[in-house]
Amino acid sequence: MNYKVNLAEKxxxxxxxxxxxxxxxxxxxxxxxxxxTGPFVWxxxxxxxxxxxxxxxxxxxxxRDRNVELQKGELFVVPRGVEHCPTAAEEALVLxxxxxxxxxxxxxxxxxxxxxxxx
Amino acid sequence: MNYKVNLAEKxxxxxxxxxxxxxxxxxxxxxxxxxxTGPFVWxxxxxxxxxxxxxxxxxxxxxRDRNVELQKGELFVVPRGVEHCPTAAEEALVLxxxxxxxxxxxxxxxxxxxxxxxx
Numbered sequence: 001m002n003y004k005v006n007l008a009e010k011x012x013x014x015x016x017x018x019x020x021x022x023x024x025x026x027x028x029x030x031x032x033x034x035x036x037t038g039p040f041v042w043x044x045x046x047x048x049x050x051x052x053x054x055x056x057x058x059x060x061x062x063x064r065d066r067n068v069e070l071q072k073g074e075l076f077v078v079p080r081g082v083e084h085c086p087t088a089a090e091e092a093l094v095l096x097x098x099x100x101x102x103x104x105x106x107x108x109x110x111x112x113x114x115x116x117x118x119x
Numbered sequence: 120m121n122y123k124v125n126l127a128e129k130x131x132x133x134x135x136x137x138x139x140x141x142x143x144x145x146x147x148x149x150x151x152x153x154x155x156t157g158p159f160v161w162x163x164x165x166x167x168x169x170x171x172x173x174x175x176x177x178x179x180x181x182x183r184d185r186n187v188e189l190q191k192g193e194l195f196v197v198p199r200g201v202e203h204c205p206t207a208a209e210e211a212l213v214l215x216x217x218x219x220x221x222x223x224x225x226x227x228x229x230x231x232x233x234x235x236x237x238x
Contacts, residue, residue, distance in 0.1 A: 004187050004195045024196050026170045026216060029148075031194070051145045053214075055192065068123050073174065075150070076123045077143050095172075097145060097216070 007033060007055055010119045011093050020096065020104055020116035032096040032116055039087040043106035048099050050078040057092030061085075126152060126174055129238045130212050139215065139223055139235035151215040151235055158206040162225035167218050169197040176211030180204075 005023045010033055014021050017037040024031040036059055052061060053075040061068040061076055062085040068076050078084045086094075105113045124142045129152055133140050136156040143150040155178055171180060172194040180187040180195055181204040187195050197203045205213075224232045 002198075004189055004193050007192045007194065024194070026168050026196055027199075027218075031170075031196075049145050051150075070123055073126045074123050075126065075143070077145055077150075079121075080146075099146075 005031075007093075007095065011035065011055070013119050017091075018104075018112055019114065021119040022116045023119050025100070026097070028100055029097055030100045030102075030116065032098070033119070034094050034096055036086055036088040036092040036094055037090070040085055041105055041108050041110055041112050042083055042085040043108035044081055044083045045078075045098070045102055045106045046081050048102055049080050050084070050102075051095075051097040052076050052078070052086070053095040055093040055095055057090060058088060059092040059094055060087050060089075062087060124150075126212075126214065130154065130174070132238050136210075137223075137231060138233065140238040141235045142238050144219070145216070147219050148216055149219045149221075149235065151217070152238070153213050153215060155205055155207040155211040155213055156209070159204055160224055160227050160229055160231050161202055161204040162227035163200055163202045164197075164217070164221055164225045165200050167221055168199050169203070169221075170214075170216040171195050171197070171205070172214040174212040174214055176209060177207060178211040178213055179206050179208075181206060 010023050020032045020034045054070045059070045129142050139151045139153045173189045178189045
């Protein structure tokens with residue numbers, strides 16, 4: 001990535017909820033953006049933590065024992081192995097960082113499993 | 120890190136330019152915030168890329184062949200081995216992500232070298 005990334009411009013290229021778009025890389029990590037609307041799927045990543053930063057809107061990260069409520073400018077790292085399910089009542093714009101080989105639905109798989117698109 | 124991080128609250132705890140504060144970890148990476156005012160020092164990290172996201176203000180990342188001008192909501196990853204010198208005419212609030220063992224001044228060392236504080 002030799003150019004800067006304007007997140008607002010990149011978010012405008014995403015048209016479906018939960019469609020992950022890659023905006024760059026940091027070593028062996030992918031820098032992804034996603035528009036969150038409604039519930040995702042309960043899943044976990046046994047091999048990695050999972051970074052969420054809210055760029056716009058409000059995001060709820062449901063954990064089995066509590067909800068983490070994030071608004072713009074707030075971040076949360078889901079520890080590896082911890083089940084979580086992101087959801088948002090209205091569209092939230094989120095920056096995600098995780099290793100390149102991380103599957104979006106983790107151990108759950110299913111119909112929301114998808115490869116990120118390169119933005 | 121079991122709690123969410125509100126970046127604005129964490130930035131309020133930093134009182135000196137270029138004093139890095141750790142707000143969390145992502146696997147073996149540290150999530151750092153820094154207030155940038157004026158020029159840092161030219162340096163490079165031969166072993167890692169370097170992630171910069173502007174949370175507030177404007178940041179210039181000087182490279183040897185050009186300047187990368189970032190404003191709020193813009194990010195840039197300095198590739199490993201590339202000399203760079205961040206600077207800001209007015210205070211910029213920046214999120215930095217790099218491996219835990221990365222020295223802030225890279226290969227340059229000198230008086231600006233410091234360990235991050237845990238916020």
